[in-house]
Amino acid sequence: GSGIGLRDQYNAEAESRLRAYHRALERHGLPFDPALVVTGTFMHQSGKAAMQRLLDAGVPFDGVVAANDAMALGAIEMIRARGLRTPRDLRVVGFDDLLLARLGNPPLTTVAQPFHAIADRALELVLDQLEGKPVPEVSVLPTELKIRRSCGCEVAILGDRASRRPVSTSRRTPLELLDARTNELHAALTLVLRSGTTDPANAATRLLTGLREELTSEPEAFTRAVEELIAESPGESERYRVLQLAITRLREELSEARCPELEDVWYGALSLISFSNTAAQTQHRLAVDENYLCLLTSGEQVAVAFDVPSLRTALVKGLPIAGVRTAFLSRWRNEPHTELEPFLCLVDGAQVDPGVEAFPADRLFPSGLLPSRLRHTLLVFPLTFETRNLGVAVFLYSPGIQGYHVLRDQVSKALMTVGLHQELMQRTMLHERSVQERLATARRLQSLGVLAGGVAHDLNNALGPLVALPDVILSELDELGLGDEAADIRADIESIKSAALRATQTIKDLLTLGRQGKTSKGSLDLNEIVASCTSAEALRFIGEINPAVRVNVDLSTEPLVVHASGAHLERAITNLVRNAVEATRGEGEVVVRTASVHVTRAASGYEMIEPGHYAVVSVIDEGDGIAEAALGRIFEPFFSSKRVNQNSGTGLGLAIVHGVVKEHAGFVDVTSTPGVGTTFTLYFPIGPALPRSEAPGHVAGQCRARVLVVDDDPAQLRTARRVLTYLGHHVETADSGKKAIAILLEAARRDEPSPYDLLVLDVILNEEHDGLDVLAQIQRHFPEQRAILASGHAPSERAEQAVARGLTWLVKPYTTEALARAIEQALSSAGASHLSLRPHTVLPPSRSSAAV
Structure with a gap:
């Protein structure tokens, strides 16, 4: 079938x-x-x-x-x-x-x-190998x-009643029938007993001999034979079953000579088997229950251990309770799994010192811990959890102890728990250390910011002439027509300006770091910010660093509105682009890409990125990449793995990037492969759509204006006079706010209009009122008075107030180009149409980036 x-x-x-x-x-x-x-x-x-x-x-x-x-x-x-x-x-x-x-x-x-045969054969193979004998690769x-x-086959073994020979009409005694059919009965019993005994022919002989003695002169002989066979394998359920089948077969075969005495023999033997089987099963169940309780107790002790000493103490107490008095537990020491380190060595219920920190894995446990003169049976288990290989457990076998595999699983889970707890504690400690380090870094940055803020005004005033006057001097050199004779002078002047601009950039970076949390924000399109940072003018520095680098911009087709400070975003993105260019050797490409990204679940990258809708900007380079060891420190101030040269930055670039992103509740992700390149990705929360903007008003052309410069630093006054005169404006100066107020109040008393088209006011004047207060007093008499506020450092709330009032804010030290743009912005309105317009003086080309 x-x-x-x-x-x-x-x-x-x-x-x-x-x-x-x-x-x-x-x-x-x-x-x-x-x-x-x-x-x-x-x-x-x-x-x-x-x-x-x-x-x-x-x-x-x-x-x-x-x-x-x-x-x-x-x-x-x-x-x-x-x-x-x-x-x-x-x-x-x-x-x-x-x-x-x-x-x-x-x-x-x-x-x-x-x-049993497999175990015997395995030991034979091991011994043969130790003796140098050849062994087969496979033993079957x-x-x-x-x-x-x-399967229904057991009926055939017992015999089919319908097919048996007919009962003889001449009635014979049981002994006569047994003698006549001894060989036939021996063969049948051997077949029945083969699945429950190691020597079924011998067992059949003993049963037939016992029955013969029982039928002749020795009472209980058959029962003793059955009892002896049971005693050879106590608790072996299969032996009980086959003995019961054998007696049933004998009873059927000798049914011809059935008599009360013989029925008593069968009943006594079957009762003995049934009782012994029941007793064995009961004892087995009690042993299993006791063993289960012991394992449960040891498991409870082990389960609450979360560190190595606690686990070791729990095992020292729990293993003997479970009946295991000698055990060796070891963990893998290295990844190739060639060495083990002892975790617990238990001998006769007591913990012993292994004497070594590690030992070869093929030894299984440290040598010398078990007496060599005695013979031992050891059970070896791998300690694993899911797909992780944790170590090796060696138990000294004790008869009657069940559940070694349960102990193995308990130890494996406990080791895994301890490992996870240690890993969690280590991560927590590293996190705490990182938090403390970040707090310390933040305090250092704050101190740097305070320090920079304290000296920024004086430093920027000192740098003012070095930043602004080189363009004027270079233009005058051209007018003199010296040509190649002045090439060295021109190069020296450009070097002075470049060095001054780098010093200025350092001060600005320190001020940016020191002013986190104090920036003014508004709704901006990230695409426009990126476009500004990657314009031809903004990328002029590439010519100084690596002209072979191409910058490709891939902007999102949809607006990416963020609530941000435009100046700070520009600084962060510009720093990333500059870093990417510096990291690229020879020809290469830097890609700047924006996109709208929905993060549906927390994403793990350089840091955990929370779910949300983000405007994302990525800067991708083909540079040297960042080593994994350095990746965790790249946002630390002044940390750099780049080679230092004359175009190197301040060392604060990435620290500013990180600070700006966090200031805007965003996230940073960094992926880098040494030799392939690096990708920086900034995530900024998407804000509401921008309101529809008005069409831009008329911008006045270049003009000759009457300008009053107010500053308490003589060098700044002289620099401003030189630059403004060079730009074609009529310039007057005042070394304090009080003098400026007095000049304009005198015009107000004479009922005259303001004598100046534009005021250039330093914010920090080292007197009772700052530049913003001075302008407020002047505008009480001349409400339409236009002004530019210039400062190397001022409290951010004062800057916000100035911008809110529509005033132009000029960062000191300023270049000639920056001052010219600021004046054009301040005067660009219909109200400036009465000014005398004239062609603007063309500035000389400069190879240094403007400090705007």
């Missing part, structure tokens, strides 16, 4: 057993039907589910061949649930000969693997078919 196969599709052993199933069908001339093969997972429940699918499919079959006993028992349970019987309706065969197979209802026919040992009731 047809058959079915239950297998585990992910198990190589199961595939091997399936191939054996194919060969068996071929040998008996039965066709293989793939529809009758279903998959399982070697588990009881999967066999039950597979059997249900087959029964529901309605495909006819006669029997079930399962890849292991667990699935076979699950199949029998489903067969019974459908009102069918095994083996009457469906026959079932398993594999492995588990204890549950022998205790099943009905007992399961299965294939037993010769574990025969399995044994355990015939029980589930």
Whole structure:
């Protein structure tokens, strides 16, 4: 008839057993039907589910061949649930000969693997190798078919009552019948006893001898023979079963000579087997329960350990409770798994010092801890958790102790828990250290900001002439027509301006870091900011660093509105672009890209990026990349792995980038591969859409204006006079705010208009009122008075007030170009139409970036 196969599709052993199933069908001339093969997972429940699918499919079959006993028992349970019987309706065969197979209802026919023979053979191979003898690569040992009731074959072993010889009419005594059929009975008993005894022929002889003595002159001889066979393997359920079958077979074969005395013999023997089996099962259950309680107790102690000393203490107490008095637990020391480090060495219930920090893995445990004169049986288990290999556990075997595998799992989980706890503690400590370091860095930056703020005004005033006058001097040199004779002078002047601009940039960076949390923000389009940072004018520095670098800009087609400070965003993006250019050697490309990104779940990158809608700008280079060891420090002030040269920055560029991003509640991500390149990605929260802007008003052309410069520094006054005169303006100066107020109040008393088209006011005047207050007093009399506020450092709230009033803010020290643009901006309105317009003086080309 047809058959079915239950297998585990992910198990190589199961595939091997399936191939054996194919060969068996071929040998008996039965066709293989793939529809009758279903998959399982070697588990009881999967066999039950597979059997249900087959029964529901309605495909006819006669029997079930399962890849292991667990699935076979699950199949029998489903067969019974459908009102069918095994083996009457469906026959079932398993594999492995588990204890549950022998205790099943009905007992399961299965294939037993010769574990004792395997162990013996393995030791022989090891000893042969130690002695230098050759050993085969593969040793094959025969399995044994355990015939029980589930396949229906046990009926044939017991004998078919209908096919037995007819009862003889001449009645013989039991002893006469036994003598006449001794050889026949011996063969039948040997067949029955082969699955439960190591020497079935000897067991059959002993039973027949005991029965002969019982029938002649020695009472209880048969019962003693049965008792001796039971005592040879106490608690072995299979032996009880086959002895019961053997006695049943004897009783059937000798039924011709049935008599009360013989029935008493059968009853006594069967009662002894039943009682012994019940007692053995009860003792086994008590032992299992006791062992379970011991394992539960040890497991509870181990489960609450979260560090190495606590776990070691818990194991020292828990293992002896579970019956394990000698054990060696070790963890892997290195990744190739060639060395182990002892975690716990327990000998006779006491913890001992291993004497070594590590030992070769092939030793399994430190040498010298067990007396070599004694013979030991050791059980070795790998300590694993999911896919992680943690170490090795070695237990000294003790008879009667169950659940070594449970102890292994408990230790593995405990080691994993300790490892995770240590990792968590380490991360927490690193996080705390990082927080403390960041706080310390923030305090240092704050101190730097305070220091820079305190000296910025004086430093910027000192740098003013060095930044502004070189353009004027270079223009005058051109007018003199000296040509090549003045080439060295021109180069010196340009070097002076370049050095002054770098010094200015350092001061600005320090001020930016020191003013985090105090910036004025508004709604801006990130695309416009990026376009400004990558304009031809903004990228002039590339010619000084690496002219072979190309900058490609890829802007989002949709507006990316953010609530931000435009100046700070420009500084951050410009720093990233400059870094990318500096990192690129020879020809290369820097890509600046913007996009709208929805982060649906927290994303882990350089830092955790929270879910949200972001305007994102990425700067991608093809440079040297950043080493992993340096990646964690790149945002520290003054940290740099770049080579230092005359075009190097202040060392604050990336610190400013990080500070600006955090100031705007954003996130930074950095990915870098040495030798390939680096990508910086800035995430800024998307804000509401920008309101529709008015069309730009008329911008006046260049003009000759009357300008009053107010500053308390003589060098600044002289520099401003020189530059403004060079630009074609009529200039007057005042060295204090009081003098400026007095000049304009005099004009007001004479009821005259303001004598100046424009005021250039220093904000910090070292007197009672600052430049903004001075302008306020002047505008009480001349409300339309235009002004530029210039400062190297001023409190941010004063800057916000100036911008809110529509005033032009000029950062000191300023270049000639910056001052010219500021004047044009301040005078660009219809109200300035009365000014005398004239062509503007053309400035000489400069190879230094303007400080705006």
